Amino acid sequence: MESSGGGVVLHTASGFRISGQRVVFATGYESQQYLKQNVGALKSTFALIREPCDSFEGWPDRSLIWESARPYFYLRTTSDERAIIGGEDVPYATAHKSEQLIARKIQKLQHRFADMFPRLDLEVSYTWAGTFGETEDGLAYIGQTPEFPHAYFALGSGGNGITFCVIAAKIITDLHLGRPNSGANIFRFDR
Numbered sequence: 067m068e069s070s071g072g073g074v075v076l077h078t079a080s081g082f083r084i085s086g087q088r089v090v091f092a093t094g095y096e097s098q099q100y101l102k103q104n105v106g107a108l109k110s111t112f113a114l115i116r117e118p119c120d121s122f123e124g125w126p127d128r129s130l131i132w133e134s135a136r137p138y139f140y141l142r143t144t145s146d147e148r149a150i151i152g153g154e155d156v157p158y159a160t161a162h163k164s165e166q167l168i169a170r171k172i173q174k175l176q177h178r179f180a181d182m183f184p185r186l187d188l189e190v191s192y193t194w195a196g197t198f199g200e201t202e203d204g205l206a207y208i209g210q211t212p213e214f215p216h217a218y219f220a221l222g223s224g225g226n227g228i229t230f231c232v233i234a235a236k237i238i239t240d241l242h243l244g245r246p247n248s249g250a251n252i253f254r255f256d257r
């Protein structure tokens with residue numbers, strides 16, 4: 067990417083050039099390589115989804131449950147009568163690549179679930195794990211940085227990153243169009 071007049075020119079790996087007024091970096095934790103500011107620590111996190119079941123007995127209002135403990139444990143139900151259970155983070159970006167560690171972490175999640183809901187079966191359909199970036203204050207970084215005046219960054223770090231991404235789309239649209247956005251200050255890089 068290079069600055070050009072009031073905008074940017076992007077060079078793709080296959081040799082094409084794309085010109086624009088602005089560019090949005092939505093490249094997740096890979097974005098750290100472009101930035102001077104440290105935008106968080108990389109961790110591995112683990113999750114599983116269980117087979118659909120007939121009963122959620124003992125689960126008050128099928129509420130979303132999220133521990134504030136570290137490492138945390140979270141769980142929620144889905145519209146197709148399943149439960150998603152996750153957490154057990156470890157402070158290493160690539161730890162989740164170990165099949166052994168995944169198996170151990172999934173077992174821990176299953177035990178936690180069994181402790182909380184002893185009357186519910188937990189037949190696991192699928193398990194997964196991956197890297198995610200966690201910021202010091204738990205909030206995403208969304209907006210502009212001094213080193214790239216023609217760029218916006220939408221970095222949905224953290225365990226709420228999917229929600230932050232939706233917020234980022236609104237904030238960046240408003241910043242670009244010069245419209246006020248009350249959330250912009252909360253997520254700005256120099257907060």
Ligand SMILES: Cc1cc2nc3c(=O)[nH]c(=O)nc-3n(C[C@H](O)[C@H](O)[C@H](O)COP(=O)(O)OP(=O)(O)OC[C@H]3O[C@@H](n4cnc5c(N)ncnc54)[C@H](O)[C@@H]3O)c2cc1C
Pocket residue numbers: 092093094095096111112113152194195196197198199220221222223224225226227228229230231
């Ligand atoms: C196991 C697990 C469970 C999670 N559970 C939840 C949850 O329940 N709720 C929640 O809100 N969040 C959850 N998260 C966190 C959430 O996934 C992230 O916070 C969110 O995806 C971050 O969004 P992002 O757009 O910043 O980055 P990403 O979703 O990582 O997207 C970045 C994209 O950019 C691409 N990319 C990178 N570099 C380049 C490049 N040079 N050129 C082109 N493309 C590039 C990547 O391939 C990727 O597709 C979970 C994460 C994991 C790993």
